[in-house]
Amino acid sequence: MTTRLVELAGTPDVGAARRSAGLVCDEAGLRPLLRTRFLTAVSEVARNAVVHGGGGRILFDVVRRDDRVGVRAMVRDHGPGIRDIPKAMADGYSSTGSMGRGLGGTRRLVDEFILECPPTGGTRVEIVLWAR
Amino acid sequence: MKNAVPIQKLGDVFLVTVQMDLHDQLALALQEQIAEAVAGTDCRGVLLDVSSLAIIDTFVGRLLADTARMVRLLGARLVVVGIRPEVALTLVDLGVSLADVTTARTAERGLEKLGIDLP
Numbered sequence: 001m002t003t004r005l006v007e008l009a010g011t012p013d014v015g016a017a018r019r020s021a022g023l024v025c026d027e028a029g030l031r032p033l034l035r036t037r038f039l040t041a042v043s044e045v046a047r048n049a050v051v052h053g054g055g056g057r058i059l060f061d062v063v064r065r066d067d068r069v070g071v072r073a074m075v076r077d078h079g080p081g082i083r084d085i086p087k088a089m090a091d092g093y094s095s096t097g098s099m100g101r102g103l104g105g106t107r108r109l110v111d112e113f114i115l116e117c118p119p120t121g122g123t124r125v126e127i128v129l130w131a132r
Numbered sequence: 133m134k135n136a137v138p139i140q141k142l143g144d145v146f147l148v149t150v151q152m153d154l155h156d157q158l159a160l161a162l163q164e165q166i167a168e169a170v171a172g173t174d175c176r177g178v179l180l181d182v183s184s185l186a187i188i189d190t191f192v193g194r195l196l197a198d199t200a201r202m203v204r205l206l207g208a209r210l211v212v213v214g215i216r217p218e219v220a221l222t223l224v225d226l227g228v229s230l231a232d233v234t235t236a237r238t239a240e241r242g243l244e245k246l247g248i249d250l251p
Contacts, residue, residue: 011156018153018187036187036218040226043189047156105190105226 004060008049008075017046017058021073024060028071030131038071038129041109045075045125048103053077053123063128070111070130081117089115137162139169144176145246147239150185159192163199170206177246178203179239183214193228200233209234211242 004020006013021042025035042058049056056077063072082088089103107113112128137158140147146169150162166178180199182188188196196212203210212235215223223230236242240250 015153015155033218033221036216036222037225040187040189040222043187043191044226047189047191105228108225108227109222 006046006058006060007055008046008058008077009055011047011050014043014046014050017073018043020058020060021071024062024071028062028069028131030071030129034129034131037109038073038127041106041127041129042073044103044106045073045127048125049075049077049079049123053079056122068130070128072126072128074124074126076124077122079122081121081123082115085115085117137165139165141169141173141175144248145243146170146173146175146178147181148178149181154185154192156191159195163195163202166199166210167202167206170203170208175208176248177209177211179211179213179236179242179246181213181239183216185216185219188215188219188223188228190226190228193223193226193230196233197230209246211236211245213237213239213242 004024006017006020008014008017018039021039022035025038030038046058049058054077056075058073058075060071060073063070089107103115106127110127110129114126116124118124137151138149148162148166170178200210210233212233214237215235234245236245243250
């Protein structure tokens with residue numbers, strides 16, 4: 001089972017992240033709708049890391065829990081973290097005046113969504129979508 | 133990034149077909165190309181075919197809405213054609229409404245929405 005890592009330095013890397021996410025979806029055998037949801041969620045969190053987080057990296061793998069198979073993305077950025085997480089999760093909120101970080105919407109696309117700002121800095125987001 | 137996306141003129145309309153992977157720079161170049169194409173002619177509208185797009189995220193969604201507004205300011209209309217069903221479902225959950233964007237399932241229906249009758 002492969003793990004894929006994509007460095008996120010600029011917006012072209014968001015496309016690279018989507019392509020890697022697609023390979024992991026193939027490996028997990030995700031059906032088209034779930035694949036679209038996962039790739040869209042990956043696009044959102046990867047772009048956030050580039051635009052708000054000063055870059056970072058994203059890691060993909062296939063996860064197996066009990067008899068389930070799913071796909072997971074873990075992104076960590078170099079930014080200052082998020083001061084007010086509930087506010088950032090609300091639809092339409094953005095610290096840069098764009099349409100929002102899309103975090104609330106992203107959470108609705110996946111089965112598991114973890115967002116944390118560790119004391120060592122940056123923002124860490126982990127998303128999991130189970131194949132059904 | 134000039135002419136990054138093929139734009140064809142068919143009578144009164146431009147037909148723009150978006151390619152498989154619309155990365156951010158290409159998406160912005162596309163918007164500019166459409167503006168230049170529309171401003172330079174007396175066209176009635178633009179059909180933007182997105183049927184090859186596997187995903188539309190908030191960035192591309194916002195770009196579609198902005199492009200539709202821009203084309204309207206130039207006195208023409210934009211119709212987004214062929215959003216895939218799984219993309220439509222995902223957009224709804226993502227909270228991207230595209231309420232101001234005219235859409236159609238096929239190019240023929242898109243032309244109808246531009247008020248153009250097919251022979």
